[in-house]
Amino acid sequence: MTPPSDTPAPSDYDGDVSPGGPAQTRELAHLVITKVAVDPEMSNNCYLLRCRHTGEQVLVDAAADAATLLGLVGEAGLDTVVTTHQHWDHHRALAEVVAATGAEVVVGTPDADAVTEQTGVTATRRVGAGDTVAVGDCTLQVVPIAGHTPGSVALVYDDRPSGGRPHLFTGDSLFPGGVGNTFGDEAAFAQLVDEVETKLFDALPDETWFYPGHGGDSTLGAERASIPEWRARGW
Template identity: 65%
Template sequence: MTYTGEVTPGGTPDTRELQHLIITKVAVDPQMSNNAYVLRCRATDEQVLIDAAAEPETIARILGDGRTTKVITTHQHWDHHRALADVVSSTGAVTVAGEPDADAITEQTEVTVDDRVEHGDLIEFGDVRLEVIRITGHTPGSICLLYDDPDGTPHLFTGDSLFPGGVGNTFGDGDAFVSLINDVEERIFKRLPDETWFYPGHGNDSQLGVERPQLAEWRERGW
């Protein structure tokens, strides 16, 4: 089956198999339709979860009996970590989040953030490395996670900082929007090639080359 990234809450997860990494995408919560991603190292079977958004029982089925060592939260908004406490309790995984959002995540979930990451840090599991790309604007400490496949194209997990058709919501804060669009342009589009596939916190995936022609339009419209 060809991976499409088109998933719906209550529906079937979608899985992409790369040479060194297996990516499983699942949507949870019919109201918010959050995406959660399980990344499994082929060499060691060690796996991480990106955004324990909701429905811990659904996430548990995707994790299966695998050795889940880390849960990464892309940002502090409530809809991205409602299952965090349950997942950490059942797996014993280390929690990871961007430094500026870590305290808010703990306040909302009562789960301590063990690893407070900064721009450029590496998150390793098995033979896989994810590079942290800090994107300030949607929240102060939002992070994207780059898997630069040594045998293929880059893969980028963007949380709510980048979607097909635009950047994340900055809730009418003009300064936050400027920060967000600047970081997205400088740290993502100017660095990574068109074939980079990105996986957002809600909805369908896309590639940077599809979105790149719209950057000026996004900046002009202000959202």
């Protein structure tokens, strides 16, 4: 395969995708991000990340509809699938995608056994704080965010050295308008809000663009002032 050009094409990416509709692609200096929504009932987001220099690819959440995901992967192959957390709707296509591509399977350590039990797919890498995931020449920082599930992970790609902004993949830990569901567990909710605030909002600038597990995108700056409201309402 011939690696793609190093020159990003203009993009009208806004992150507004829907199941059955087209994917959207955002081209950065070194990384290409493609977002697609799958399953009309759950409307999960899946993200294919491609290094512009090597062509290597990483998929964030093989949520459903393996045919769509494998179509995005194409002939370039897939090096890694990161499963952001153990909930069933985020890994329904994992077994089929891994069988077709031989991709490495990355899961947050506390969720890894549950993902294997539910999918039959062994986590080949269990990750936590300080770990990274390579996308060719690009690097994703792993940020564990407990609360929605014990082993949920977020991923950060920092494009600031190239004049861009950080890009954050949050799974179901953070959405526009609030943190993820903790199903009435007050302790888990408090933990989730604390970890989202300290590990994401306190660590990253307002211009950080984040990509959640369902629905549209946002920036940390657009959400930051609402954290006290989220704490007060308890969900």
